Amino acid sequence: xxxxxxxxxxxxxxxxITLTLAATPAVAVTYSWASGNxxxxxxxxxxxxxxxxLNISTGSNKSFVGVTFNNDSLVNWQAGALxxxxxxxxxxxxxxxxxxxxxxxxxxxGGSFTNNGTLRKSIxxxxxxxxxxxxxxxxxxxxxxxxxxxxxxxxMAFNAGSSFTGAGTVxxxxxxxxxxxxxxxxxxxxxGTLTGAGAVLNGSVNWRDxxxxxxxxxxxxxxxxxxxxxxxTIAGAGTVVTNTGTVNWQAGALxxxxxxxxxxxxxxxxxxxxxxxxxxxGGSFTNNGTLRKSGGTSTTTIGAxxxxxxxxxxxVQVGTIALPANFTxxxxxxxxxxxxxxxxxxxxxxxxxxxxxxxxxxIASTYTQGAAGTLALDLTSLASFDLLTVTGAANLGGTLALxxxxxxxxxxxxxxxVLTTTGARSGIFSNMTLSGFASGAFEVxxxxxxxxxxxxxxxxxxxxxxxxxxxxxxxxxxxxxARRRAA
Numbered sequence: 001x002x003x004x005x006x007x008x009x010x011x012x013x014x015x016x017i018t019l020t021l022a023a024t025p026a027v028a029v030t031y032s033w034a035s036g037n038x039x040x041x042x043x044x045x046x047x048x049x050x051x052x053x054l055n056i057s058t059g060s061n062k063s064f065v066g067v068t069f070n071n072d073s074l075v076n077w078q079a080g081a082l083x084x085x086x087x088x089x090x091x092x093x094x095x096x097x098x099x100x101x102x103x104x105x106x107x108x109x110g111g112s113f114t115n116n117g118t119l120r121k122s123i124x125x126x127x128x129x130x131x132x133x134x135x136x137x138x139x140x141x142x143x144x145x146x147x148x149x150x151x152x153x154x155x156m157a158f159n160a161g162s163s164f165t166g167a168g169t170v171x172x173x174x175x176x177x178x179x180x181x182x183x184x185x186x187x188x189x190x191x192g193t194l195t196g197a198g199a200v201l202n203g204s205v206n207w208r209d210x211x212x213x214x215x216x217x218x219x220x221x222x223x224x225x226x227x228x229x230x231x232x233t234i235a236g237a238g239t240v241v242t243n244t245g246t247v248n249w250q251a252g253a254l255x256x257x258x259x260x261x262x263x264x265x266x267x268x269x270x271x272x273x274x275x276x277x278x279x280x281x282g283g284s285f286t287n288n289g290t291l292r293k294s295g296g297t298s299t300t301t302i303g304a305x306x307x308x309x310x311x312x313x314x315x316v317q318v319g320t321i322a323l324p325a326n327f328t329x330x331x332x333x334x335x336x337x338x339x340x341x342x343x344x345x346x347x348x349x350x351x352x353x354x355x356x357x358x359x360x361x362x363i364a365s366t367y368t369q370g371a372a373g374t375l376a377l378d379l380t381s382l383a384s385f386d387l388l389t390v391t392g393a394a395n396l397g398g399t400l401a402l403x404x405x406x407x408x409x410x411x412x413x414x415x416x417x418v419l420t421t422t423g424a425r426s427g428i429f430s431n432m433t434l435s436g437f438a439s440g441a442f443e444v445x446x447x448x449x450x451x452x453x454x455x456x457x458x459x460x461x462x463x464x465x466x467x468x469x470x471x472x473x474x475x476x477x478x479x480x481x482a483r484r485r486a487a
Contacts, residue, residue, distance in 0.1 A: 028052055037063040038088075048073050050094065056080065063107060064088035071095075071117070077102055084111025084134055092140075093117045101126040101147070106133035113153070115140045121149040121168060132174065144168030144186060151176075152191075158182060164203075172210070181219075201245075211235060218245040218266065226250055234260045235279060243267075243289070249274050250295075256283025256306055264289045264312070271295035273319065278305025288312045293321050293337065310349070314339075317355045320364075338362035347373040347398075353386040354378060358405055364391040366423070371430065373398035377418055378405035379453075385416060393423030396451070400429040400444065404436025410459040419451035 028051035035058065038046065048054050050073040056062065059079045066086030070093060077098045084090065085107030091114045101124045104113060112135035120143040121128045127148040130136055134153035142149065144166040152173040160180025164170045164187040175192035178199035185203050189210040196214035204223045209230035215238075218224045222245040226232065234241055235257035242263045249270045256262065257279030266289045273296035276285060284307035292315045293300045301322040302308045308324050316335035325342030333339060334352040336359040345363055348370045353361035358378050367390045369375060377386040379402055419425075428446055443454045 030055065032057050033062060034058045035060045035062065037065055038067050038069060039063075039065045046070070048075065048094075050074075056082070064090055064111060065107070066109070081105050083107040084113070085109045087111060089114070091116065092119060095120060097122055098128040098149070099123045100128070102128050104130045104134055104153075106131065106153075110134070112137070114138075115142065117141070118143055119149075121145060121147060121166075138162050141165060142170050144170045177214075178216075207232065212241060213239050213260075215239070216241045218243045218247060220244045220266065222246070223248065226252065226254070228252055231255060233257060233279060234262060234283065235281070236260055253277055255279040256285065257281045259283060261286065264291060266290075267292065269294055270300045270321075273298040273300060275301040275303060276306050276308075277303045282307065284308070286311070287314065287331065290315060293317060293319060293335075299340075315355055316361075333361075335359070335361055338364055340364040344368055346370060347375075350374045350376050351388060352376040353388050358384045358386050360387045360389060362389045362391065366390075366392045366395070367421075368395040369398045369427075369429075371397050374401050375399070375419070375429070376401040376403065378403050379408060379410075380405045381409050382414055382416055386418065388419045390419070390421040390423070392421065394419065394421040394425045394427075396425065396427040396429055398430060400432045402432065402434050402437060402442060402453075404459075408436060408459050410441075410455040412455055412458050414455040415445070415452055417450050417452045421449045423449075425449055425451065 030053045033054060033056045047070040052073050054075045056075065056077045057079055061081045061083060063083040063085060066088055068089040070091045073094045075096045079100050079102065081103045083105050086109040088111035094117045096119050098121045110133050113130065114137045116139045118141045122145045125147045127150050129150040130153040132152060132154055136151060136153040136156045138158045139161060141163045146168045148169050148171055150171045150173055154174055156176035158176060158178045162182040164184040166186055169186050169188055171188045171190045173191035177195045177197060179197045181200040181202060183202045184205050187205045189205060189207045191210050193211045193213055196216040198215055200217045200219050201224060202219050202222050206225045206227050208228045211233040213236040224247045226247060226249045229251045231253045233255040237259050239260035244265045246266055247268045249268065251272050251274065253275045255277050258281040260283040262285045264287045268291045270293045282305050287310045290313045294317050297319045299320040299322050302324055304324060306324065310329055310331040313332045313334060316337035316339060318337050320338045320340055323339055323341040326344050327341045328346040328348060330349045332350040332352055335355045339345065344366045346368045353359050358380055375388060379385045425448055432444065434441060437459060438457055441457045441459060443456050445452045445454055
């Protein structure tokens with residue numbers, strides 16, 4: 001049966017403990033480690049076998065020095081700091097339960113902690129930490145049931161299959177590598193440079209204060225929250241961050257450097273007046289999904305030096321999005337807020353006022369709509385229609401696309417302005433498309449500082465599908481009554 005024993009070679013200043021090996025006991029044995037150190041002895045390195053239990057008790061400091069200790073069962077780390085020195089290795093294959101605000105510390109020669117099972121923080125509501133210079137590798141589960149489980153060792157690696165769970169918070173506060181897919185409900189990226197080697201985020205992660213390098217992906221349906229006002233950097237040759245889920249950009253500036261790229265194929269939601277800035281070496285942001293500004297009544301800025309391209313949708317629901325100077329759009333620019341762009345904003349895609357229906361979209365620059373561009377307007381009535389306001393000149397071309405929104409109703413002779421400019425208006429739309437309207441329903445009128453529509457055919461509200469169903473039901477009922485009377 002496994003037993004602890006004191007070595008006869010123990011120095012007077014410390015108690016030397018070795019763990020002998022034997023067959024798994026039939027009955028669980030509980031050991032209490034109140035003081036002393038594990039050091040090399042005459043026996044093999046120690047292994048705690050199931051169903052034995054080791055309680056690390058009392059507040060005195062204890063050490064693993066130059067040994068390998070394997071936990072295949074249950075360690076209750078109740079009190080006191082644990083020191084790893086002389087290249088000691090602790091390997092957890094079972095449950096290692098930190099039941100107090102305790103710390104794993106590197107001593108002379110350092111050491112490592114490998115978690116293949118479950119590393120848990122329970123009971124205490126403050127912080128349990130793995131400190132600098134403790135090598136930490138995770139292949140299992142890290143479970144912060146309460147308080148903070150702070151991982152600040154080094155070097156650190158989180159391998160494929162790692163999971164972060166619990167009602168508390170797991171913090172990574174120093175440089176680490178994330179290899180492959182991992183799952184999180186409470187992970188906070190809180191410091192250092194975090195390098196992804198095909199890292200795939202599943203669940204929810206809070207990015208508070210750290211830099212990203214390597215390859216990262218937010219998986220479809222998953223969430224990365226960019227929190228706190230601390231600046232964060234995505235940098236390095238070959239660094240690519242791909243979002244196929246949701247990024248909630250709540251606070252802080254994001255720096256792109258060293259040729260790094262961000263590819264958004266999902267929803268990237270700027271929820272504050274945040275800024276994307278080019279650092280040394282610059283970087284790019286490619287939007288194939290939706291880049292949204294949903295919060296902050298001031299400005300979200302895509303700074304000079306950031307290679308920004310839009311093949312998806314940019315939606316300014318509130319405030320202003322500042323685009324790079326002389327920006328050319330090939331996707332959709334929509335919203336109820338405003339876009340600014342130094343010089344000329346060229347639309348070779350679609351400009352569509354309104355985020356939630358008919359609305360007003362502002363552009364504060366010279367607006368040029370190319371032959372491939374479209375101004376898409378939703379119309380309902382004289383009280384509800386889209387409007388594009390240009391603070392500057394407007395050079396028009398391409399397509400004017402008019403769509404009936406809801407139950408449209410206009411009378412012949414009605415006219416209303418759909419585009420205004422503070423500078424000169426030049427050019428005209430080369431063609432007009434209609435959706436929900438009869439051909440020839442509108443005439444386009446061009447002024448020196450505006451574009452308006454005049455109704456040439458009456459547009460009557462069309463019943464919604466439900467109204468059609470009610471009408472049909474009424475007709476059926478009338479027919480049934482008529483047949484009854486005829487009978």
